[in-house]
Amino acid sequence: MAEQRVTLLQGGLVVDGSAAPGQPGDVLLVGERIAAVAAPGRIPAQLLAGDVEVIDCSGKVVAPGFIDVHTHDDAAAIEKADMLPKLSQGVTTVIVGNCGISLAPVVTDAPAAPLSLLGSGQFRHASMRAYAAAVDAARPGVNVAALLGHTALRMRHMPVLDRPANEAERAAMAADMQEAMDAGALGLSSGIFYEEAYAADVPELVAVATVAARNGGVYATHIRDELAGILPALQEAALTARQSGLPLVISHHKCAGPANWGRTRETLPLIEALARGQEMAMDVYPYTAGSTVLREDLVDGVIDILITGSKTHPEMGGRYLKDIAAQWGLSQQEAARRLKPGNACYFQMREDDVDRVITHPLSMIGSDGLPHDERPHPRLWGAFPRVLASYWRERGLLQLEQAIHKMSGMSARRFRIGERGLLAAGFMADVVVFDPKTVRDGATFEAPRQFSEGIEKVWVNGVLSYTGEARAAVARAGRFVRRGQGMPPSV
Template sequence: MKRRADIVIRDAMLIDGTGSDATRGDLAVVGDRIVAMGELKDWAGAREIDAEGLAVAPGFVDVHTHDDRAVLATDMTAKLSQGVTTVVSGNCGISLGPVPGLRDVVPPLDLIAEGRGDLFATFADYLAALDARVPPVNVAALTGHTTLRLATMDRLDRAATAAECGEMRRLLAEALEAGSIGLSTGLYYQPANAASTAEVIAVAEPLARYNGIYATHMRDEADLIRDAMEEAFEIGRASDSPVVISHHKVTDPKNYGRTRETLPVIAERAREQPVTLDVYPYAASSTVLEARRAASVDRIMITWSKARPDLAGRMLADIADEMGVSREDAVARLQPAGAVYFTMDEDDVQRVLKFPLSMIGSDGLPHDIRPHPRLWGTFPRVLGHYARDVGLFGLEEAVRRMTALPAARFGLKGRGRLAEGAFADLVVFDPATVLDRADYADPVQLSAGIKEVFVNGRTAWTGAAPGEERAGRVLRNHDLAPKDFESFAA
């Protein structure tokens, strides 16, 4: 008598997520768990999948997203079609809550919220809405410092008072109690740039009590990047919390090559305190359209504009020429708006990707009219372009950056590895053909080679369309494992 499973995947290249060499074998799933791996001749599945020539890996973890509203409002095709089964939202200081009372949405919060109606009075309300809707992917959510400032301060162009820091601290503690996994900052952006280091430390105090993460879009990623890094490390030490440096990069031509300087510093600090980073595999960034960068960045592409939605996908220089105005004046006419900034060097991108502590995060903006291609292509680009074609690292190492490494760093218990008893978050892909198709000219394109994706044992992606059932879960702070910064040390 054969043992019964819901799904048996046969004759696959099993990549377990740890960086170990792939093995050939079968994998069985019952309910939401992997129940057996190896040669499973004595197992029969209600559904049997022939995976000859294909790889099976743990579902990918996108550690840096702005999917806060997308997990409520969309089918998450952009992520499921890449093999992503878990997203970390609430990055760069912006989350959809907590915002008690009526508050206007300010940039960069407008990247994820169209208006007041998208905001939640408490973080518990946001997570409850996710539970009720059932997200297509698993969601672990950070609380944004900028959102806390918006909720408590009458003006955002100054440092918070002691009383305001106390109120932000209270709101953060409530959010962590409800299930937030930590605090994020976007100190680069104007609504938070006026915040002092002392303010962030004061607000971050509850993190240690809740095993929370501190993730930061640092104050500077150009000339003053070393100062910004030291500030991030100081906040982590003072709050006794792990530090995640968001989308690590150096920008502007005069700083090209400085990752040779920054990465050794991160490696050194990681031996002294819990520190890690994420990176996206592109040499261009994307965020709100800013006048202060209009004159200094040569190539800027508009991704959305409330005033002129017809100009999405056009270059700012061409728009300014047609309008007969300066770039700064063109920016003013397009506001509010978003843009792609071509300000990075490919050698730096590859150097950060190759760094052993680097996790993969898309940083995609799902509500842009013409988004940066990273929204649709990040994970297949790492697997196909950088691992297979460029040879930056092996396939197993590429998968590690997307699975076991982030699962350890964020405490995603039972996820990120192929192992008996682990959650059946799985991606079936073709190592020979997997590749991103999204580009700057046509950014909304399905990647090649992703055959099937399972979230908690349910079919979430069929190779051409999402599954019929939403099977994601909210991964609350108190359900997570302790953060592991010892494994995969630098």
């Protein structure tokens, strides 16, 4: 048997992901697991016998590897397997299959929107088990955990999408849901915001979600309306989860559009009230712009819209819709129609609303980045260091321990990811070391593919996988992570 790697992270500020106060300490990694966490110099000598690599972490923070709970990295984990946009932020696990959009179980050479957000080259996995095998074969730079997408199920089993599923179609979707749960999926996601799933009713969703509930899963949803109808949309999501018996995660909670600005003062109390009767949480990204497919109904002539890609006019990528419309002598909606199909960033939130959501005790961090965009939203490369730089160090809206908890321990618990999210003996050795004085995002809307600063070293399953000095992935040690094995304690 090959000798296990032994690494001692010595003398850093250990912030363990539980939200407990950080303490100076040492962390010992043996093979793929954390062997010990102790005060400086207090790790038992017998654990330090043999060849030990000692890394001085003085002045640095040692934390659990971050868990990106909202990604669209389904295909990127196979096609762009170094996963550098995530590793370079300190992310060690990504959750794919969000917003109802997943690779499995759709097989096609020409995915329609919104599945096209995942690119076009990997729609060849007819089951979650096949997708998991493809991830393991690719050996990505980060771990991958997966939700099964409701929209993907509709597009596989329904000849038309402008109505609720009938009994036979619900049964077919439920069978795929059971297969996915047997393969280790975390649960179900939906995106009834999108036209392809908008006709789905609560009974359709419950028919599929109940299968996830029987198997210990979760339900994450891009709700029907994040604009004027946001309150009833939140109620609908809670009802679906309640009738299914599932914990609920509201995806990228926001109040979108100028008429909605300030309404987190209404939505967050509603979420709190609902959470008193059912398990509920939300994810959020630290930006005032979202990013998705180009849609005329999101073009209001007020907010700025940055075109990130256009199949019909690729030369317009990186320009604002209002400038393109003026050049063409068209209204912004007419210009958007001419540019479709395409993707865009929508500057549709206000900063105080984003602040309220990020600092809320029920929120955790997800990037929602789109790795196949020609000019991706900067959140793909910068979301997690941005939280540390802006919300903790510069503005003081979060304590360091709170920020890390929202990116690790809370995320693992809410999504039933076992043995990760905490620095604790016996847990998997997913670890990030960063400089608290310099950590910050580098990606911008003008230059989105930029490395973050201050992320010094990242271990995935005990393997040193990224160094800030090299600004490169130095190893790929990720794997498909299955639901619930070795569940973390309540944190």
